[in-house]
Amino acid sequence: MPLSPLRFRLLVASLLTVSFLGALDNTVVTTALATVAGQLGALEQMGWIVVGYTLASTVLLPVLGRLGDRIGPRAVFLASLAVFILASVGCGFARDFGWLIAARVVQGMSSAGLQLMSQTIVAKTTTPIQRPKYLAIIGAAFPIAILIGPVLGGLITDYWGWPWVFWVNVPVGLMALAFAIIAVPHLEPGEAERFDIAGSVALTIALVAVVLAVTWMGSRGPGSILALTAGILALVVFFVVELRTPAPIVPLRLFADRTIAAGTVVSAIVGVGLFSITAYLPTYFQMAYRTSATVSGLVPIATVFGMLVANLATGWLVSRTGHYRPYPIAGTAIGAAGLAVMALLPGGLPLWVPMTVMAVVGLGTGAFMSLIVAVVQSAAPTRDTGTITATVNLVRQVGSTVATAIIGALIGLGVAALLPGGLDAATLTPAVAHAAAPELQAQVAEIYHRVFAPIFAGLAVTYAIGVVAAALLPNRRLSDHPDPTMGGAVAVAVAVAVPEPEAA
Missing domain, CATH: 1.20.1250.20 (MFS general substrate transporter like domains)
Known part of the structure; x- marks a missing residue:
């Protein structure tokens, strides 16, 4: 069913809201780090609140990207948003540091889906020439979150308490979820190819090892060297697997x-x-x-x-x-x-x-x-x-x-x-x-x-x-026509939904 101009505007507003929610979550938390870690009795492990989130969001990117191509970005987007809301509830109810880190890891995994699928949905519902404008609008969420996040996090921590740094995501997230269910169209998935499990595992191990190696770089002991060695070996395995599999997770x-x-x-x-x-x-x-x-x-x-x-x-x-x-x-x-x-x-x-x-x-x-x-x-x-x-x-x-x-x-x-x-x-x-x-x-x-x-x-x-x-x-010009390989339904939706920039 073709997207009406109103539905497309709702789609952009929905993606912007969700992107801002994901970006703001990371910047708001930074102000409350010392308070959270101190009250949970783990001040020396404070950095893992950020590292766990960043690590999870990094390693899941290629997996979620391929999953979005296989089952459709709408399903991955809505599932990521629902998991993000539940993980935010879990973070606020954390009673010990292990609980909080586990919830932050889940939150980071779902945040990767929000960021990635927002950009993918824009790509699949616009022509190439229109994408820069709408990706710029979605991308504006990150710098705005950097500008206001630390101040907002400080105010919430001082006046409501640190759990609300996470719980504030819930009402906004639920509103965004309802918005997204209506606005995000069904987009045809790709071919049902066998998922590249071996490549996913090898790349995940490589990324985790490399991130841990640089995180431990300033500490004493062999941890950083061992992690870096494991990361290099896993990368070698990853490239071997990707060159041999018919449906690689990262098509080289x-x-x-x-x-x-x-x-x-x-x-x-x-x-x-x-x-x-x-x-x-x-x-x-x-x-x-x-x-x-x-x-x-x-x-x-x-x-x-x-x-x-x-x-x-x-x-x-x-x-x-x-x-x-x-x-x-x-x-x-x-x-x-x-x-x-x-x-x-x-x-x-x-x-x-x-x-x-x-x-x-x-x-x-x-x-x-x-x-x-x-x-x-x-x-x-x-x-x-x-x-x-x-x-x-x-x-x-x-x-x-x-x-x-x-x-x-x-x-x-x-x-x-x-x-x-x-x-x-x-x-x-x-x-x-x-x-x-x-x-x-x-x-x-x-x-x-x-x-x-x-x-x-x-x-x-x-x-x-x-x-x-x-x-x-290459010195080329972005096309103002839908990609012919996009599929009939989506191509019609693009043509009806998105006005040309000059008429917008």
Whole structure:
């Protein structure tokens, strides 16, 4: 049955609501971490509240992508939303840390389904030229969640108690579920091929091992090396299986297409080049610029705001013209230039200077953040839409996780090596540094400048690699007609449901 214009608008509103719910859940929880872990008596294991969620959402991406292609994205989307609501209830009722981590793992698994199927459903209900605009709208949920999540999490924790950080998902989630049941259409699944169980198991083991290896990188003992060895072996097994199976969970044949190969590299730049450093920006500005915690938060806010503006603008522009190649080239070049400037900035400048530079980096990143997903989707066969969407997100997420751990280790080692006698890097907080004598404050600030400068330079090189990958994208125009392999019912639905961008 063709989608009416009203139903399509309901569909977009439903996907945006669910995407925002999934993105907000992660950012709201970060503010309450110390309170939650302290009340459950596991302060030393606090990081697992985030690691468990991230790990689960990462490893399930390829499995859910292939599952969506096989049984249809609507079923996976609705099931993920229902499980997410139940897991949120379980998190709030947690009475010990093991219970909470188990519920967070389930929540992370379902969150992967929400993120992935939202993008897949957009791809299957729009023409290629329309996807950038609607994926930009859906993608806006993430930067908005970063902007308001920590503040909202703090207010909920202070006035309602930490369980409501999770329970607040329930009424919103139930409303979104009712909305989605009405709005999300039935989309024909692909061929009923045998599911690639061996490839799924090998890839899951590889991803879990790699994430654990980088998570344990700074700790003593052989854990990190053993995990990395297991991850490499599992990856070898995975590639052998994928080359031999008739229906692989990650079709390696797709990467023979230049658009998909180059687009996947460009997508990874978002995670490796920007998401990885964002978490450390407040600490850098508190130490190097001697600001308060509140003021230091302005820099990531400016970065994310730039990302949000460029994300929406480029999605709208590409949906009007169909020409996409200039935006990832310009975006990666702007990001590289901005991070190079950050590496060269001298100490003692007003805070607005680096804040402006990082806003420019955000603008550059936003120019291709959601757009590149639409480009890669358009190059893949319709039967592999969920799979290729999962692969693009997987590369971005793994890149962010690995790069974040590496940057954290470099900061810790660099600061510890340069600190003068009498100061311990393990106990050096911004409060301790700000209470020290002015000469010592200046020395600590200079140390942080010296440690972060090569990190910014390295990230600038990462973006420069992105410029090369973006330049390799074919100079084509996104089609304004439905994919003929999409199927008759869906093709008619697209033509009726979605007005041309000029008439929207």
